[in-house]
Every structure is written in C-alpha cells, then in structure tokens.
Amino acid sequence: MTDQWEQQDEAVDAVVIGGGAAGLNGALMLARSRRKVLVIDSGSPRNAPAEGVHGLLGREGVPPSELLRIGREEVRRYGGRILDSEVTDAVRSGDGFVVTLGDGRTVGARRLLVATGLRDVLPDIPGLAERWGRDLVHCPYCHGWEVRDRPIGIVATGEGSVHQALLFRQLSDDVVYLANGHEPDEAARTRFEALGVPVVEGRIAAVETADERITGVRLDDGTLVAREVLAVGSRMEARTQGLQSLGLRSVDLPGGMGTSIEADEFGRTGVPGVWAAGNVADAKAQVGAAAAAGALAGAQINAELALEDADRAVALRRSAAASR
Template identity: 60%
Template sequence: MTDQLKNSYDVVIVGGGAAGLNGALMLGRSRRSVVVIDSGRPRNAPAEGVHGLLALDGIAPSELLERGRAEVRGYGGEIVGGEVVAVRGGDGEFTVALTDGRVTRARRMLIATGLFDEIPDIPGLRERWGKDVIHCPYCHGWEVRDRAIGVLGSGPMSVHQALLFRQLSPDVVYFTHVAPPTPEQAAQLAARDIRVMPGEVASVRIVDDRLAGVRLTDGTFVAREAMAVASRMVARADFLASIGLKPVPHPSGMGEHIPTDPTGRTEVPGIWVAGNVTDLSAQVGAAAAAGAAAGAQINFDLVTEEIQQAVSARR
C-alpha cells in the first residue's frame, strides 16, 4: 500500500477485499483512474484459508489480497492505506475525507467495506473466532468434518445452521441458549439425530489453544471440538451517513445491509456497493463477482455521461 493520494479520480473504491479489488481490476482494464482505499482490517483475517473459490481453494486470505493488489496495480490502479470517515457531495462530484485529514474527489464511488460480526458475549467465543468457533458450513465445514460440533442458538438462522453442519458430522449438538427451536424445528433436529441441550451457555472452555467444550449456566459441561455461531452481520458503512445512506435490516433477519438494485446501484446517484456490505452471506467468490459487475456498471455509467457531453459539445 501507499499513502500517496491524488486530488481526484474517476472512481474511488472504499474497501480492499475481494469485491473492491475486483471492481478496481475491471475499472483499471477500462482505463479509468481508480484508487482503492483500504483500512487493512479484512473480516476473514483470522481464517487459515479461503474455501469454495475455484482454482484457489485454501489460499491464505493475505496472499489472495496481495495477488489482487498486484493485478490492480498492473492496470494502473492505486491502493492506498487509510480509513474513510465521511463522503459528501453528489452529482458526479464526491468529496472523500479520511480520518487522518487527507481528502480526494471522485466522479463515482464503489463501497466494498464488507461487514463486521456481532457474536454473543460469551467468554472464549471471540478468542477462537475463525479458528474452531466458526459460522459458515461452506467456508469452514470441511475442516471440522466428523468432529464433535456444537451449534449455539443465537438467532433466527441457528437451527438452519445446525441442519447444515449435520451434513458434515454425525455428532452435532444444538445448544438452545436464547433461540430454542419451534416444535417443527425440534422435529427436524430429532429426525437428523441432532441432540438438543436446553439452557443458556455460560462459557466455552479452551485447553492447549483449542476448543474443549461448552459449559452451561447450570454447570453442565459438554465436550465439543468445534462451535458454530450464527453472528449478527452488520455492514461497515457508518461513514455513508453523511450523505444519507444507512444500513437497514436485511430481509433474512441476519443483520443490516445497504440495499441496492440488481446492478449494485444505491439510492444515492453515483454510488454503488458490492460484496458483504449489501449481500451479507456472500462468500469470497460471490463478492468478487459482484465487485466486477459493479465496476463494469460504473464504467458504463461514466461512458454514457461522456457520450452525452460529447454530443452536446459537437452541437
């Protein structure tokens, strides 16, 4: 990364994960001046590898980002370290302010800042997050296959999560915690031989830097080798409040996102979003694809504007 930030760009991209970098790649290949401003706090940093990504399955998140940055730079794109604190303006003239006082301008913007995971305040969970405390059966499930898996009842998707993890292990326990199953869900869990443990979870036990099990508030201890937790996912988008763009509840109940039309365009003209900031459940491949699609749409929007200007000038 660099600290050098020019006065203006065709497109400023906020967020340097898969969505932001792939958007920058498309724009750079379209000969647009583009900068990616990245805070350096990727959501998947605790994970050992990225999974479900064709031809790159298991690649370390840091290596994937380094490769992506190199490709973006190869087409003239810039990668700048920093955190955006506010966006102002509109109508093709946005001012982007960083926390350290730097300022730049953009004709269009792509927001790809991702999300943050709110997980229950249970001792031990955050410490093992991304290791043996996990959330996604497609991202981490193979790595815990055939192990003793616990699923924490923490939200509306928890039972669904337990049923998915049962595909990967015959030993799954559902801890009701704050999300006891409905009668219909209880029947589904029983049919799949998923044991249900009532009561709230007090803590998870860690031994030799590994998850050892779960302790309930009544003192009951259940040995587990992995724990699945459905986090509440919230878009990282506070800095957009300055232009009236705020996260809203996601229809699934999983958290809050920035809604868009099918092209990634938001209700604020000139601003697109891509990746987990709008699609809370998107894996790396889907986020990258959304970034590429948004980059193409932004370029087309700029081309349309430039054609109109050229026609007017010719007249």
C-alpha cells in the same frame, strides 16, 4: 506495500472504499477500462482470522492475505492505485464526491464504489469471540470440511440456527444443538431426533478452552458439554462508518440477522453516483460471489462514465460550433 497519494493530485474517476474481493474486482474492471481508480482500504478484512478461503474455484484454500496480495498486484498492473487508509467522511461536491481520509487528506471522485463488507457481532459469551475463525465457525460451506467428523456444538442465536445444525450434521455424526434460550419448534425437534442431534437446554455461561483449543461450553448450572468445535450465526452489520453523510439506505436482514446497504442487482444504490458491492450489500455472498458483484458494479460505473463522457463531448462540440 501502499501507494503514495498527495492531496494536490487530480481527482479520479472512481474511489473504491474497501479492498476485499468485491472492491478489488471492481477496481480491476475500472482500471482495465483505463479509468483512474483509487482503492482505499483500512486493512481489516472480515475473513482475516480464517486459515484459507474455500469454495472459490481456482483458489481453493488460499490464505485470505495471499488472495488480497494477488488482487492488489493485478489492480496495480493496469494502473489502479491502492492506499492503506480509512475513510472518515464522504460528501457530494458538484457532480462528484470528496472523500476525506483518516489523516485529513481529501480525494475527489466522479463515482464511489462502497465495498466495505460486514462486521460480525457475536453473542456476548465469555471466551467465544477469541476463537472466531478458528474452532468457532459460522458457515458450513466456508469451514465445514475442515471440521468434519469432529464433535460440533451449534450455539443457537435464532431461527437460522436450526438450519445451521442440519447443514453441519451432514459433516459430522456428533452434533448437538445448544439452545441457549432459543428453543427449537416441534418440527425441528422431530428432525433432530431422526438425525440424532440432541438438544441441550440451558444458557451458556462460558466457552471452555485448553491449549488454545475449545474443549466445550459451561452451562449456567455448571454442566460442561464437551465439544471441539462451535458453530454460531453472527449478527452481520454493514460497515458504514464514515459514510453517513452520503445518506445510503440501510435495510434490515430477515430474522434479525443484521443490516445491509440497499442496492439493486447491478450494485446501484439510491444515491446517484454511489454503488455498493459484496457483503455490504449482500450478506450471504461468499468470496466468489462478492468478487463477481464487484466486477459487475465496476463495469456499470464505467458504462455510466462513458455515457457521461460522450454527452460532455457533444456539449463541447456544440459550444465550439456556436462560438464560430
């Protein structure tokens, strides 16, 4: 279900761009403060392929779609509105902003909360992307328990893959490191040998599957390395489509891991009136941390608006007194 939005509607206090955990929790805080808030969501959450959300106390294993359904209901309960659409542009207008939707309609807002999340860019290996979120995983805390005790292959993409291998080794005795052109250093090899993690040299030509399941990887020399699960570190890029006009600063993550929007600990960006929360500003945040960041940003936006409202009231009172 989506809320109706007409262009002639009056401007809102805040537009939240992105309706995942961060965006919805930010909207919840604003709505509970009796702010007029509109969430604009394109309906393409990063964790959509996953069967469940893990590591989230009180909601362990809940399907991502169910968590978002519950969150939307909670936002609406306090008067917040949710629109299934996408943002094609957002520009400053006076003291606020004008947000353009995919169908050309516009929405005015005093503040913006960007919670658009990340886009995962996977290695260009035939057959790999199709298994994303199923038997191709990336986070041992998000998916590790579900693939425990199975044959796991670490598809190396850089320095972080060594650490990834050590974490997945806690969950299975059968882990191999698929170097794929990213050779581990001497210290890593020593640890791998002690833990019984073989290093498989050579490039990966393709991922092999049967009956919609991974069966292994085929190396460029024709060798098949049998595996049931693959783990890979994706390049994580902040979703900023349609937001370029705002001038948000993008920063590179360590080790070439991707990009994020620069924001302080409260979610405040370098652009006055614009806040960012969740994975778009913190790539390492899991669902619980993203939601908490959204709540903090929402509270900070409300506090800033409250001060602005008070200052306007003071100015009006003085103006009225002067006109007597």
